[in-house]
Amino acid sequence: xxxxxxxxxxxxxxxxxxxxxxxxxxxxxxxxxxxxxxxxxxxxxxxxxxxxxxxxxxxxxxxxxxxxxxxxxxxxxxxxxxxxxxxxxxxxxxxxxxxxxxxxxxxxxxxxxxxxxxxxxxxxxxxxxxxxxxxxxxxxxxxxxxxxxxxxxxxxxxxxxxxxxxxxxxxxxxxxxxxxxxxxxxxxxxxxxxxxxxxxxxxxxxxxxxxxxxxxxxxxxxxxxxxxxxxxxxxxxxxxxxxxxxxxxxxxxxxxxxxxxxxxxxxxxxxxxxxxxxxxxxxxxxxxxxxxxxxxxxxxxxxxxxxxxxxxxxxxxxxxxxxxxxxxxxxxxxxxxxxxxxxxxxxxxxxxxxxxxxxxxxxxxxxxxxxxxxxxxxxxxxxxxxxxxxxxxxxxxxxxxxxxxxxxxxxxxxxxxxxxx
Amino acid sequence: xxxxxxxxxxxxxxxxxxxxxxxxxxxxxxxxxxxxxxxxxxxxxxxxxxxxxxxxxxxxxxxxxxxxxxxxxxxxxxxxxxxxxxxxxxxxxxxxxxxxxxxxxxxxxxxxxxxxxxxxxxxxxxxxxxxxxxxxxxxxxxxxxxxxxxxxxxxxxxxxxxxxxxxxxxxxxxxxxxxxxxxxxxxxxxxxxxxxxxxxxxxxxxxxxxxxxxxxxxxxxxxxxxxxxxxxxxxxxxxxxxxxxxxxxxxxxxxxxxxxxxxxxxxxxxxxxxxxxxxxxxxxxxxxxxxxxxxxxxxxxxxxxxxxxxxxxxxxxxxxxxxxxxxxxxxxxxxxxxxxxxxxxxxxxxxxxxxxxxxxxxxxxxxxxxxxxxxxxxxxxxxxxxxxxxxxxxxxxxxxxxxxxxxxxxxxxxxxxxxxxxxxxxxxxxxxxxxxxxxxxxxxxxxxxxxxxxxxxxxxxxxxxxxxxxxxxxxxxxxxxxxxxxxxxxxxxxxxxxxxxxxxxxxxxxxxxxxxxxxxxxxxxxxxxxxxxxxxxxxxxxxxxxxxxxxxxxxxxxxxxxxxxxxxxxxx
Numbered sequence: 001x002x003x004x005x006x007x008x009x010x011x012x013x014x015x016x017x018x019x020x021x022x023x024x025x026x027x028x029x030x031x032x033x034x035x036x037x038x039x040x041x042x043x044x045x046x047x048x049x050x051x052x053x054x055x056x057x058x059x060x061x062x063x064x065x066x067x068x069x070x071x072x073x074x075x076x077x078x079x080x081x082x083x084x085x086x087x088x089x090x091x092x093x094x095x096x097x098x099x100x101x102x103x104x105x106x107x108x109x110x111x112x113x114x115x116x117x118x119x120x121x122x123x124x125x126x127x128x129x130x131x132x133x134x135x136x137x138x139x140x141x142x143x144x145x146x147x148x149x150x151x152x153x154x155x156x157x158x159x160x161x162x163x164x165x166x167x168x169x170x171x172x173x174x175x176x177x178x179x180x181x182x183x184x185x186x187x188x189x190x191x192x193x194x195x196x197x198x199x200x201x202x203x204x205x206x207x208x209x210x211x212x213x214x215x216x217x218x219x220x221x222x223x224x225x226x227x228x229x230x231x232x233x234x235x236x237x238x239x240x241x242x243x244x245x246x247x248x249x250x251x252x253x254x255x256x257x258x259x260x261x262x263x264x265x266x267x268x269x270x271x272x273x274x275x276x277x278x279x280x281x282x283x284x285x286x287x288x289x290x291x292x293x294x295x296x297x298x299x300x301x302x303x304x305x306x307x308x309x310x311x312x313x314x315x316x317x318x319x320x321x322x323x324x325x326x327x328x329x330x331x332x333x334x335x336x337x338x339x340x341x342x343x344x345x346x347x348x349x350x351x352x353x354x355x356x357x358x359x360x361x362x363x364x365x366x367x368x369x370x371x372x373x374x375x376x377x378x379x380x381x382x383x384x385x386x387x388x389x390x391x392x393x394x395x396x397x398x399x400x401x402x403x404x405x406x407x408x409x410x411x412x413x414x415x416x417x418x419x420x421x
Numbered sequence: 422x423x424x425x426x427x428x429x430x431x432x433x434x435x436x437x438x439x440x441x442x443x444x445x446x447x448x449x450x451x452x453x454x455x456x457x458x459x460x461x462x463x464x465x466x467x468x469x470x471x472x473x474x475x476x477x478x479x480x481x482x483x484x485x486x487x488x489x490x491x492x493x494x495x496x497x498x499x500x501x502x503x504x505x506x507x508x509x510x511x512x513x514x515x516x517x518x519x520x521x522x523x524x525x526x527x528x529x530x531x532x533x534x535x536x537x538x539x540x541x542x543x544x545x546x547x548x549x550x551x552x553x554x555x556x557x558x559x560x561x562x563x564x565x566x567x568x569x570x571x572x573x574x575x576x577x578x579x580x581x582x583x584x585x586x587x588x589x590x591x592x593x594x595x596x597x598x599x600x601x602x603x604x605x606x607x608x609x610x611x612x613x614x615x616x617x618x619x620x621x622x623x624x625x626x627x628x629x630x631x632x633x634x635x636x637x638x639x640x641x642x643x644x645x646x647x648x649x650x651x652x653x654x655x656x657x658x659x660x661x662x663x664x665x666x667x668x669x670x671x672x673x674x675x676x677x678x679x680x681x682x683x684x685x686x687x688x689x690x691x692x693x694x695x696x697x698x699x700x701x702x703x704x705x706x707x708x709x710x711x712x713x714x715x716x717x718x719x720x721x722x723x724x725x726x727x728x729x730x731x732x733x734x735x736x737x738x739x740x741x742x743x744x745x746x747x748x749x750x751x752x753x754x755x756x757x758x759x760x761x762x763x764x765x766x767x768x769x770x771x772x773x774x775x776x777x778x779x780x781x782x783x784x785x786x787x788x789x790x791x792x793x794x795x796x797x798x799x800x801x802x803x804x805x806x807x808x809x810x811x812x813x814x815x816x817x818x819x820x821x822x823x824x825x826x827x828x829x830x831x832x833x834x835x836x837x838x839x840x841x842x843x844x845x846x847x848x849x850x851x852x853x854x855x856x857x858x859x860x861x862x863x864x865x866x867x868x869x870x871x872x873x874x875x876x877x878x879x880x881x882x883x884x885x886x887x888x889x890x891x892x893x894x895x896x897x898x899x900x901x902x903x904x905x906x907x908x909x910x911x912x913x914x915x916x917x918x919x920x921x922x923x924x925x926x927x928x929x930x931x932x933x934x935x936x937x938x939x940x941x942x943x944x945x946x947x948x949x950x951x952x953x954x955x956x957x958x959x960x961x962x963x964x965x966x967x968x969x970x971x972x973x974x975x976x977x978x979x980x981x982x983x984x985x986x987x988x989x990x991x992x993x
Contacts, residue, residue: 061948064942064948064949065942067949068935068938068939068942068943068949069868070868070869070870070871071796071870071871071935071936071939072939073868073869073873074795074796074797074869074870074871074872074873074874075796075797075874075936076873076874076875077874080939080940080943083943083944084943087942087943087946090946115837116836116837116838117837117838119865119873151837201862201863201864201865202862202864202865203862203864316946317946318944318945318946319943319944319946320943320944321944
């Protein structure tokens with residue numbers, strides 16, 4: 001294993017400092033609070049990454065949020081559930097768990113616009129929270145049986161003699177292999193394997209009478225395959241590990257990772273039996289990840305931007321108010337635009353979404369829990385948000401006309417750098 | 422001869438009253454104000470509130486104690502400390518010394534738009550005002566200047582910088598932002614503001630103006646108010662009635678407030694009054710008149726009642742005049758669909774002419790017994806419309822109800838949502854049609870501690886006496902059937918009324934404590950502890966509210982809205 005995946009060793013020119021630790025927390029979570037940053041710096045990078053992967057033993061804020069979950073499920077209100085997810089991202093300590101759940105939500109993109117059942121959507125997201133850092137095979141098996149996914153990709157109408165290919169196609173194209181690693185025949189045969197995989201009484205139900213039990217040939221293998229067999233066959237393809245490794249790299253590290261790095265990470269994924277947590281641990285402590293050219297190399301998604309500002313600057317957040325703002329910025333949780341999810345990176349920014357970002361930043365800046373103005377305030381906020389102090393020219397510019405604390409914070413949040421991860 | 426002492430007595434009393442009347446602070450303010458506020462005996466009202474059960478509960482409530490230690494609470498404590506240091510009085514004493522009798526303040530047009538001049542007159546004991554002026558002088562660095570020396574019968578006029586001018590005459594202080602206004606007050610205005618005919622007319626029609634009275638001249642805002650459009654939809658038009666047309670054209674607005682004992686409780690009464698120009702013919706047809714008695718007495722079970730005296734047929738006929746253009750297409754669609762749903766009943770030719778009297782909505786708390794209940798737990802509500810020829814219309818309306826449920830089910834099934842099961846029963850000789858959701862699946866209930874929210878709704882329909890009833894649950898229909906009888910007499914000749922029963926509202930809120938806490942955590946970003954404290958405060962205060970009534974009444978040439986809130990000890 002190399003190509004940049006070897007563990008990073010800090011040097012004098014690239015120390016384990018605030019910038020490096022903030023970079024790790026921005027990518028592996030939604031940004032570090034001051035105490036979290038200090039704890040990370042008191043440890044080695046590898047230990048800090050380990051903590052992010054395993055999470056804390058105790059997370060009282062998350063427990064509080066879990067306590068209201070049954071009430072929200074009963075209410076079956078989509079926006080209330082969205083607010084709850086945002087509140088988790090802000091307050092839960094196991095930030096990588098929240099971040100990987102968001103990743104899988106974009107990967108297995110399913111929209112409430114068609115599913116229509118907020119509870120189903122919420123339970124699907126629960127699968128990502130519960131299994132997101134576990135084995136991909138188990139996550140895939142759970143999602144394939146998820147009522148929201150079945151409805152989203154029309155597998156309820158996939159029956160013997162009248163197969164519906166939607167799910168099988170997206171399984172190969174978007175969930176496991178990517179374009180070019182399967183053929184049309186594989187799709188139609190896989191669709192037959194998933195016949196009868198439906199929903200009954202809000203649960204996954206295998207309808208024997210609707211299932212095509214005959215032999216199918218999928219990706220060169222022939223047998224009386226059922227859905228689970230197709231999943232096994234897909235996971236056994238070399239392309240699967242590379243496809244997933246590429247997606248993880250583009251989300252957590254770099255918009256255009258080198259092919260050799262993708263292959264190396266694919267090897268890690270394969271060797272760990274598709275253990276996502278362990279694979280991410282390799283990536284997040286790697287030399288490539290901490291390379292200066294990788295830092296601030298991704299455009300923040302609306303969620304990363306808003307939640308990151310709240311966590312790093314210490315904003316008194318109102319999750320319910322953020323939901324419509326995120327929607328306007330182009331990221332409507334529980335409603336990705338299509339089966340491919342959100343394209344991300346530079347696609348997040350256009351004239352309309354930029355304006356909404358700046359306006360949202362204004363609202364956040366006015367709710368700082370500990371507002372600070374002047375040089376001291378600027379230093380504190382810039383180190384929290386950007387992980388560094390500003391250069392003299394920028395400092396002068398931002399401090400001109402002696403801005404109030406909210407204006408200062410807003411100025412920082414409007415900097416292009418504040419929108420980069 | 423014996424009449425002479427009586428006449429003399431009467432004369433003395435009149436002179437005494439006249440002398441006293443000229444001496445009231447309000448009499449000092451000259452006419453021409455655009456806004457006016459008068460407070461009478463506010464300190465007494467404050468003491469009454471403080472001594473009430475609610476007033477005794479509040480200072481010791483955990484939420485109030487938590488606020489006291491918060492940053493905002495700290496700022497308030499510092500301010501109180503500063504005032505105490507400067508005046509030697511706590512907040513209550515300060516209030517008593519400032520507004521124990523009467524205080525009046527008025528705004529007058531300034532030299533530039535948006536910069537009004539103010540003038541205030543207050544009867545204040547002791548040297549409180551002087552001390553407050555001194556604080557202002559120190560904080561804002563005002564220089565005190567003696568402007569007009571005292572002369573026989575006239576007080577001296579002083580100024581602080583060019584910001585505050587004033588004089589003291591006995592225990593009446595007059596302060597203002599404009600020297601000319603202050604000197605007018607000193608000379609004694611020929612036409613005091615309190616004798617403005619508009620203000621006198623308003624006071625005569627505001628019974629609840631004992632504690633506070635406010636007047637606002639709306640002429641300066643006429644252009645902006647003229648832009649207020651018609652109600653956006655038929656619901657808003659029904660609710661607002663003639664006020665939608667009258668309020669934007671009103672030349673002035675008066676408000677009155679009183680806090681007074683009512684048996685063992687306290688009653689807070691607020692009123693708003695506007696003069697009304699002659700209503701348009703269409704508004705007159707649709708909205709004029711007063712409520713008729715409603716032959717349903719729910720007694721202690723009633724949570725709330727909204728009653729509107731409306732001619733729905735006239736409103737429909739004149740909808741183009743009374744509703745905004747954007748709200749009309751929806752009505753056209755409704756008219757078409759109504760015929761489809763009711764098997765051909767014509768909305769305009771058959772249904773609307775059958776409606777008589779008032780539009781009423783009543784609500785009661787839903788009771789779930791020992792079984793599972795949904796969360797949130799909504800009250801159940803029923804719409805009541807009095808109809809002519811109920812026996813003839815009942816079957817056709819039943820068909821409409823069943824067809825509507827069928828269409829709803831078709832739509833829900835297409836979207837994979839749970840359908841409703843139709844049913845009917847007979848209760849005390851009345852047929853009740855209803856639709857309910859089937860029991861949730863075990864999978865749906867996983868992780869839930871309550872029924873899903875949709876179980877609050879089991880649409881129901883019946884014709885009870887002369888009333889068409891459309892309800893959110895059959896339970897309330899049965900309650901209405903049981904409560905049907907001789908109507909209690911209408912005590913007030915009002916056009917519209919909303920009444921809430923405090924204890925039932927408090928119980929409803931209590932039943933929804935968990936959803937309210939969850940909502941607070943997500944809306945305000947509070948921790949669970951903070952949310953529990955905030956919601957606990959709301960629920961605890963709600964228990965002290967006996968009830969509230971909001972009503973709209975048309976007087977001769979005026980429209981008045983009255984809000985009455987009863988405060989008392991919580992019911993057991």
